[in-house]
Amino acid sequence: MPRAKRAVLEYRTYDLPADFPLFVLAGDAWRISPVPSKRLHIHNCLEIGLCHSESGFMLLGEQQTAFSSGCVSVIARNVPHTTWSSPGVYSQWSYLYLDIEAILGSFSMELLPDMNVFYKMLTNCHFILPPDEYPWAKPIIQSVLTEFENKGAGYRSSIRGLLLSFVIRIMRLYSDGEQSLKDKNISVLSPALEYMHRCYDQTFSMEQLAELCHISPTHFRRLFGAQMGESPLHFLHQLRVMQSCRLLRTTNKTIAEIATLAGYSSLCCYNQHFRRFMGCTPSAWRKAGGQEKPALVTYTGWMEAERLENEQSNEK
Numbered sequence: 001m002p003r004a005k006r007a008v009l010e011y012r013t014y015d016l017p018a019d020f021p022l023f024v025l026a027g028d029a030w031r032i033s034p035v036p037s038k039r040l041h042i043h044n045c046l047e048i049g050l051c052h053s054e055s056g057f058m059l060l061g062e063q064q065t066a067f068s069s070g071c072v073s074v075i076a077r078n079v080p081h082t083t084w085s086s087p088g089v090y091s092q093w094s095y096l097y098l099d100i101e102a103i104l105g106s107f108s109m110e111l112l113p114d115m116n117v118f119y120k121m122l123t124n125c126h127f128i129l130p131p132d133e134y135p136w137a138k139p140i141i142q143s144v145l146t147e148f149e150n151k152g153a154g155y156r157s158s159i160r161g162l163l164l165s166f167v168i169r170i171m172r173l174y175s176d177g178e179q180s181l182k183d184k185n186i187s188v189l190s191p192a193l194e195y196m197h198r199c200y201d202q203t204f205s206m207e208q209l210a211e212l213c214h215i216s217p218t219h220f221r222r223l224f225g226a227q228m229g230e231s232p233l234h235f236l237h238q239l240r241v242m243q244s245c246r247l248l249r250t251t252n253k254t255i256a257e258i259a260t261l262a263g264y265s266s267l268c269c270y271n272q273h274f275r276r277f278m279g280c281t282p283s284a285w286r287k288a289g290g291q292e293k294p295a296l297v298t299y300t301g302w303m304e305a306e307r308l309e310n311e312q313s314n315e316k
Helices: 100-109 117-126 137-150 155-173 192-198 206-214 216-227 234-249 255-261 267-278 282-287 310-315
Strands: 011-012 024-026 041-043 046-053 055-060 064-067 071-075 083-087 091-098 124-127
Touching: 011 137, 024 137, 041 064, 046 137, 064 124, 071 137, 091 137, 091 310, 100 117, 100 155, 100 282, 117 155, 117 192, 137 155, 192 206, 192 234, 234 267, 234 282, 255 282, 267 282, 267 310
Parallel strands: 011 041
Antiparallel strands: 024 091, 046 071, 046 091, 055 064, 055 083, 071 124
16 A cells, blocks of 8 residues: 655644543544544653554654554654544444653652653654564453453552553664664654643744754744644644643633743733634633634644534545
């Protein structure tokens, strides 16, 4: 099958629960079309996928890899990728979107063998783990899905233990060099995107971001616009607004306090950008319980299954 063409990236955001930041997509409806997407995409969090049936292909940057039933995928938040099924079939998947640092917590994080490897892995790891080569991967992720669905006594502690075991094994693969040297540079922009995620509330220049990527500021702006479909500044404001939404929903802090925590020195500037992306003021969004849908956010995460009949008609 011909390789999908590189295109403008989609940035998909998932608003993870504050108390236990794990979001799950599962069920028979979650199937992947055999028609390759015209766009690669990245997420705002770690993605772990489990293929339940059929086969297909995943494009990770410039590398195309086949998958089949039982495979587990692990993709860092800044790795461009897309997935499609083999001709004539619709592969079924379950997905975990998570903040692994927050879920593990300080106690479990102390049990990790190498924090430097852990943070590098979160930035650019991208694995597809076939069941015959990695027989441990599917049972662990399937157990996480079962615990999350049943929500029995102590299910969160059980999930933490399962994910701790899984992450340690992934760290071994990463540090053992199974991530090829070529693929470690899968996205030139990855260092800048990671920095913006972690330091969105700070002041920094485009020159600093370009230096992180080891390219000139002019090339950085051009490449960012080509890959992300927007300017670095627009992307930064989107990150700030989405982070402020989490604070509006989960804290009792004032609008002015949240504006400062999101990186805005002016309440007027914060209100302006919030309305631009969310279609209303921060106070109106908070009063509505955080249920107002974003008006201008470029892309939101996959929140409901696509209608397969529409895809099938588009194939004709």
